[in-house]
Amino acid sequence: MSENTKPVLRFAPSPTGMLHIGGARTALFNWLYARHTGGTFLLRIEDTDRERSTPQAVQAILNGMSWMGLTWDGDVVYQFARADRHREVAAKLLAEGKAYRCYATAEELTAMREEQKAKGLPMRYDGRWRDRKPGPEQDGKPFVVRLKARQSGETIVHDKVLGDVRFENSQLDDMVLLRSDGNPTYMLAVVVDDADMGVTHVIRGADHLNNAARQLQIIEQMGWTVPVYGHLPLINGPDGAKLSKRHGALAVEAYRDMGYLPETMRNYLLRLGWSHGDDEIIPTKQAIAWFNLESIGKSAARMDYKKLDNLNGHYIRETSDAALVAEVTAWLEREKRVLSMTARQRLEQAMPGLKERAKTLVELVQGAEFLFTDGPRTLDEAAARLLPPEGRKTLAAALPALEATDWTAPALEAAARAFAQAHGLKLGAVAQPLRAALTGRASSPPLFEMLALLGREESLNRLGAYTA
């Protein structure tokens, strides 16, 4: 990369499953760096494995990226479509004696590995065809093309995250470039595509660190420019073990369905492995301004759902009332529910009090439920505890005092306070039964505001249902 060219980043998932949290973070870091530097962020689908790649997975990745707000530049590149180019590079390597044909069968190689394992030897291709010329008996037999890797010296990966990582070349074996069906392997394809696409920075999961040394050898043989590498430590589950389907390896869309905001996910994932002093709340705009490769941590991190919740609560409170009303409405529509005009107006008015109390959009919808329909409420467990016989008696006794006043929050509150004082009760002793009857829950936005919002008729209808 020359001094005045902008960085070119890429996210290169294989479409064999959903876009999970680890992939999303890799994509985020690439995206942030591209946006920070004014560079380019490319998306390449690594679908050379024809067996396992599916169109559904491609769509899931695209959807996940879109939801996360990680917009890529230009068209999506499908790796398999470039197979001819990969074969061309393999042919060149072959012609130059930098690669060779290996006729070993899969069974033969399996037997070789088992033997190595049994003897406690390192498991790697032993180079049996490296210097062997195929004889007549190989005519028409299938073969793979392997790179003739250097066997002495060392290969150093200059990694922006981990520093210099050295590998003895004697530890690296001759990897397969072209399969026996003539299709390229990932090892060949990534290198060729990155070179052709002008990728300057390869930021990917640390599970690829070992591959980097091998890929470096292909780059070297082809005389291409070595990209800047950055291998991100992996994300573990809350228990520190590998991320599995059981806990965090959920598709990013699962987080959407649990009611997390994209902004939350970006902030949370950013802080998982990257820091900027003591800063915790880092909106995306700020993240783009601050992001760098130097501040990426070296150790693996665990998912912490409590912290995710806390952050999401923060961003929900930051979101405008109007936007949240739209979110709730959309949420209900997905459940085939439509709000009445009245319900929608109530939702708009109550939103400031509602959003203060929700950590997720799911909680926001639940907290607003009492506004959506008219009539007496069904009490949840906590609310029911507030309306035992004595509670109902208090409620019945207080009702006339409320009925006698103007139906405004201040007037209602004054009336309730006066009633409580007259009966030697704390305000809470009066307010809680009222809240339970009005909302069906033990907690809600400020009671008197909710009474005013629902109006005299509707409120009295609900309260009256629990006076006996």
Next chain:
RNA sequence: GCUCCCAUCGUCUAGCGGUUAGGACGCGGCCCUCUCAAGGCUGAAACACGAGUUCGAUUCUCGUUGGGAGCGCCA
């Protein structure tokens, strides 16, 4: 087994030779308060271990231990 990576409160992390080891989430207490939140104050909570280097190590080096990744005609 071999190769590689990692190691500060329970968790995410700041720290880049000398700090009362800081912040955040979570947890406890107090305040506020009609509930729940939010907010404010506050408390408990960490340098894995052992050798070096150094006047001095959380910080540098090596080892140990413990985690993790890779070792496919998967990516």
